[in-house]
Amino acid sequence: MYGTTSISASNTVLKSMSQTSDLHRQELRQSLSSTISKIENRTPQLSEPIKASRASLGIHAIDKALDPVAAKGILTNALHEIRVTNGLDAASGAGFAFCLGLMMTKESADPDNVKQSELPPIFWISDHFTRQEYGSYYGPGLCAFGIAPQNLIRISPSSLEESLWAAGEITATHGAVRFCLMEIRGHPKALDLTVTRRLMLRAQSSGTTILILRQSSEEEASSAATRWHVMPASSRKSSSEASPLMHQFIGPPSFSVSLEKCRGGNPIFNPFIMEWNSNDQCFTLSKADTNHRIHPQSGFRGGGSNRVRRTVSKIA
Amino acid sequence: MRQRHGAAWRIKSTIKNQEGELSSSPLAIVDKIKNAIRLVHLDEHAEHLGIEPGTSLADARAAFPDIEILEKDEKADRLLFDAIADWCDRYTPLIALDKPAHELYGQYGLLLDITGCAHLFGGERELMKDVLARLFHQGIMATGAIAPTPGAAWALSRFQKPKEDCFDSESIKNLSQIEQSLTPLPLGALRLTIDTINAMARLGLRTIGQLRSQPRAPIARRFGREVLFRLDQAMGSIEEAISPRRPVAELMAECRLPEPIALETDIEKTTLRLANHLCEQMEKKGLGARKLVLCLFRVDGKTFHLEAGTSHPERDPTTIIRLFRERFAALQDEYDAGYGFETLRLCVLASEPIRQEDISFMQSDVQDGSYRLMDRLAARLGSHNINRGLLQNSHLPESAEYEIPSDEFEALSKALNTEPILQKYTLDNQSPIRPLRIFAFPETIEAIAEVPDGPPIRFRWRKILHQVTRSEGPERIVDQWWGKSVSRQTRDYFRIEDDKGNRYWLFREGLYERETDKPKWYLHGQFA
Numbered sequence: 001m002y003g004t005t006s007i008s009a010s011n012t013v014l015k016s017m018s019q020t021s022d023l024h025r026q027e028l029r030q031s032l033s034s035t036i037s038k039i040e041n042r043t044p045q046l047s048e049p050i051k052a053s054r055a056s057l058g059i060h061a062i063d064k065a066l067d068p069v070a071a072k073g074i075l076t077n078a079l080h081e082i083r084v085t086n087g088l089d090a091a092s093g094a095g096f097a098f099c100l101g102l103m104m105t106k107e108s109a110d111p112d113n114v115k116q117s118e119l120p121p122i123f124w125i126s127d128h129f130t131r132q133e134y135g136s137y138y139g140p141g142l143c144a145f146g147i148a149p150q151n152l153i154r155i156s157p158s159s160l161e162e163s164l165w166a167a168g169e170i171t172a173t174h175g176a177v178r179f180c181l182m183e184i185r186g187h188p189k190a191l192d193l194t195v196t197r198r199l200m201l202r203a204q205s206s207g208t209t210i211l212i213l214r215q216s217s218e219e220e221a222s223s224a225a226t227r228w229h230v231m232p233a234s235s236r237k238s239s240s241e242a243s244p245l246m247h248q249f250i251g252p253p254s255f256s257v258s259l260e261k262c263r264g265g266n267p268i269f270n271p272f273i274m275e276w277n278s279n280d281q282c283f284t285l286s287k288a289d290t291n292h293r294i295h296p297q298s299g300f301r302g303g304g305s306n307r308v309r310r311t312v313s314k315i316a
Numbered sequence: 317m318r319q320r321h322g323a324a325w326r327i328k329s330t331i332k333n334q335e336g337e338l339s340s341s342p343l344a345i346v347d348k349i350k351n352a353i354r355l356v357h358l359d360e361h362a363e364h365l366g367i368e369p370g371t372s373l374a375d376a377r378a379a380f381p382d383i384e385i386l387e388k389d390e391k392a393d394r395l396l397f398d399a400i401a402d403w404c405d406r407y408t409p410l411i412a413l414d415k416p417a418h419e420l421y422g423q424y425g426l427l428l429d430i431t432g433c434a435h436l437f438g439g440e441r442e443l444m445k446d447v448l449a450r451l452f453h454q455g456i457m458a459t460g461a462i463a464p465t466p467g468a469a470w471a472l473s474r475f476q477k478p479k480e481d482c483f484d485s486e487s488i489k490n491l492s493q494i495e496q497s498l499t500p501l502p503l504g505a506l507r508l509t510i511d512t513i514n515a516m517a518r519l520g521l522r523t524i525g526q527l528r529s530q531p532r533a534p535i536a537r538r539f540g541r542e543v544l545f546r547l548d549q550a551m552g553s554i555e556e557a558i559s560p561r562r563p564v565a566e567l568m569a570e571c572r573l574p575e576p577i578a579l580e581t582d583i584e585k586t587t588l589r590l591a592n593h594l595c596e597q598m599e600k601k602g603l604g605a606r607k608l609v610l611c612l613f614r615v616d617g618k619t620f621h622l623e624a625g626t627s628h629p630e631r632d633p634t635t636i637i638r639l640f641r642e643r644f645a646a647l648q649d650e651y652d653a654g655y656g657f658e659t660l661r662l663c664v665l666a667s668e669p670i671r672q673e674d675i676s677f678m679q680s681d682v683q684d685g686s687y688r689l690m691d692r693l694a695a696r697l698g699s700h701n702i703n704r705g706l707l708q709n710s711h712l713p714e715s716a717e718y719e720i721p722s723d724e725f726e727a728l729s730k731a732l733n734t735e736p737i738l739q740k741y742t743l744d745n746q747s748p749i750r751p752l753r754i755f756a757f758p759e760t761i762e763a764i765a766e767v768p769d770g771p772p773i774r775f776r777w778r779k780i781l782h783q784v785t786r787s788e789g790p791e792r793i794v795d796q797w798w799g800k801s802v803s804r805q806t807r808d809y810f811r812i813e814d815d816k817g818n819r820y821w822l823f824r825e826g827l828y829e830r831e832t833d834k835p836k837w838y839l840h841g842q843f844a
Contacts, residue, residue, distance in 0.1 A: 087778075088778075088780070088816075088818055089818065090753065090842065091751070091752050091753045091818075091819075091841075091842035091843060091844050092817075092818070092844055094752055094753060094844060095752055095843075095844020096844070098752075098844075120686070121686070131756075132756070134753060134842075135751075135753035135754050135755045135756075135841060135842060136719075136753065136754060136755075136756060137705075137752065137753060137754075138717065138750060138751055138752060138753060138754035138841060139705035139706075139707050139716065139717030140707070140713075140716050140717060140741040140749075140750035141741075141748055141750040141751045141752040141753070141754070141841070141843070142705070142752065143707075143738055143741035143750075144741060144748030144749070144750065144752075145748070145752070145844075148734075148738055149704070149705030149706070149707055149717060149734075149738075150704050150705060150706060150707075150725065150729060150734065151704075152704070152705060153690075153702060153703070153704055153722060154702070154703045154704070154705070154719065155693065155697065155701060155702050156697075156701045156703075157697050157701065158697075158701075162696070162697060165696070166693060166696075166697065169689060169692055169693060170689065170693075172689075173685040173686060173688075173689045176685040176686035176689060177686070177689075231817070232816060232817035232818045232819070233817045234785065234813065234815075234816075234817040235786060235813060235817075249747070249786065249788060250747050250786050250787075250788055250811055250813050250819060250843075251747055252747050253747075253748070253843065253844040254817070255844075256817070276844075278748070
């Protein structure tokens with residue numbers, strides 16, 4: 001009873017508020033929120049709403065899908081998930097994760113003036129088993145992606161609890177980290193919605209990017225802002241003017257990507273092919289995939305991909 | 317053995333039963349000495365029966381058929397001895413192990429340098445009483461002596477006459493007293509070899525006094541310099557330093573508690589107090605700690621040593637406490653407070669001066685934060701689990717990069733300029749020449765090639781067949797001919813793309829006809 005009366009009272013105040021000046025309005029709002037919190041018996045929330053910072057991925061269509069309002073691209077202070085279905089595609093997933101991470105932190109790092117080795121470090125968390133199964137990261141190979149090997153700090157905890165602890169510690173340090181990549185195999189139970197939500201909040205408050213790379217995994221609900229499904233893509237066919245020998249050559253790293261989940265945006269289920277240009281440190285869309293082929297699906301579709309939809313239809 | 321026979325195994329069997337007979341059989345420990353199994357340690361019952369150490373097992377068995385035999389466990393002895401030495405850390409940080417000189421007659425010993433420590437325990441004699449009484453109650457019969465030289469203390473602790481109060485011991489205050497108390501002792505007290513002692517005994521030299529009355533030159537000529545050296549060491553005319561078993565701390569703070577504590581929060585509070593004290597001292601000296609150790613002495617004699625390192629000189633007590641908190645979290649099962657800890661000690665093992673610019677206002681919080689982050693990670697996960705890659709100027713794929721623990725990285729990377737090597741791999745090339753992921757050990761594959769030296773057309777890796785669509789290579793990598801290592805076969809590396817778009821780094825080991833008839837194929841890494 002007490003609550004209802006106070007709300008009706010505030011409604012009348014709100015009506016009268018339209019006539020008052022902006023300054024007055026703010027004061028009113030503050031006093032109202034304090035009365036409400038008094039009634040609800042909790043301390044007033046004083047923390048400012050977290051500012052969302054975004055980074056462009058360099059392709060307009062994808063930026064638009066990620067941020068339909070301003071087409072500013074992907075959220076940087078957030079948790080993102082990259083998943084790989086097949087164990088053979090482990091390197092593709094890792095490559096895409098690095099590219100995505102580099103794109104997202106490009107703004108903070110001025111590539112022309114600063115040497116790679118002087119940038120804040122990138123953290124890579126993975127257990128011993130993952131390293132043995134999918135291989136360790138190789139310094140000379142990292143150089144080709146524009147990462148100095150000494151800048152990648154490799155952490156190998158012995159359990160998932162320890163990796164989560166390490167991820168938490170890393171994100172707690174403001175600005176000392178470029179981004180944190182956490183590699184996980186399959187679907188451990190300990191990494192549930194609550195835990196991912198906690199990581200997401202940490203990333204939001206500290207402004208650090210966390211990427212979870214799931215090897216050999218199916219799609220699973222998590223609190224990540226986006227989920228990308230990555231598969232390797234064949235090198236594109238060289239243009240006709242090049243010599244026929246060029247057909248033999250392997251092109252730049254290329255990924256067949258679909259954006260399975262995108263909070264606040266529109267997912268893209270049709271896989272599109274992205275190539276990584278290591279010279280300019282940017283993505284390019286393969287020529288076959290011109291911009292109009294990327295169709296961001298608007299609205300919510302239960303679960304997302306074909307697999308889930310198929311099971312749903314079976315049950316029906 | 318102590319589990320079965322109890323800590324005081326030597327005296328247990330002398331308990332008499334109602335008929336006045338000894339209740340159990342004599343016990344002896346045997347060991348293999350010069351290819352014969354001999355008795356090395358005896359319990360009091362066996363001693364009572366007149367068995368002597370050094371008797372062969374067969375002889376002892378013949379005389380006393382019911383003798384119980386146990387084999388000597390060197391490792392367990394050593395562990396126990398180390399535990400006792402750890403326990404003795406509470407008296408002084410300077411403790412040296414004294415290993416038995418001879419398998420037969422040797423007894424383990426500990427040398428404690430108690431210079432400047434005795435007053436904390438109410439005097440030298442009281443300290444020794446405390447040591448012996450506490451050891452006795454743990455089931456360890458020990459004898460002790462205090463003397464100005466390690467040699468004299470060694471001699472007296474082993475050969476002095478037993479006193480009425482079994483915890484009381486000999487205590488010599490100054491050098492002049494040494495001669496007087498050593499004179500009646502046998503030559504064995506001089507830490508000489510058995511052969512030398514026997515040779516001297518044949519000449520009628522049995523005590524230290526007799527040896528000292530002889531002219532020095534003939535003794536040295538006949539028995540070597542060792543004899544006189546040991547004698548001088550015992551008398552104090554030659555300085556003898558003991559080598560402590562643990563590194564000596566630069567700074568130390570200790571807290572003895574009237575009541576043992578077991579709760580982690582209590583330990584943390586006490587450690588914080590110690591850290592505060594240490595940090596004050598460090599501030600006076602302008603130092604910062606690089607390596608710290610926290611020693612926890614448990615009531616029942618067990619000690620825990622927790623080490624924590626920092627990547628930068630540190631003298632902030634709360635940061636130090638956070639490091640130890642991570643160490644506690646990492647210990648988990650190993651850590652057992654039991655009945656609680658009675659003494660806590662925090663030592664600074666290594667320190668570095670903090671330069672003024674290190675704490676200036678110009679220092680960025682970011683840099684500081686990243687150092688502390690690394691320290692915390694290293695404390696919890698172990699510094700060997702946090703690595704960085706250091707590029708090497710080597711064409712061999714295995715040695716092109718080393719993973720180095722990040723706390724050692726800065727020191728190592730200063731010596732090497734990796735920038736040119738980095739440039740080598742970041743060519744203006746659209747496709748990478750080295751894989752992103754590499755296997756520590758190349759995995760064997762079955763591959764079929766069109767021509768013997770050419771790239772494979774299909775291969776099987778981890779039971780899956782891959783059809784090759786594109787390939788680049790070969791890149792021939794030969795072993796370092798200038799190196800001393802066993803030369804390996806030549807490797808031809810190929811960059812391969814299969815029909816699914818996966819890219820692999822394969823190699824064939826061995827050249828056809830020149831090096832091998834059946835070259836093997838391996839998969840070394842994967843490109844993105």
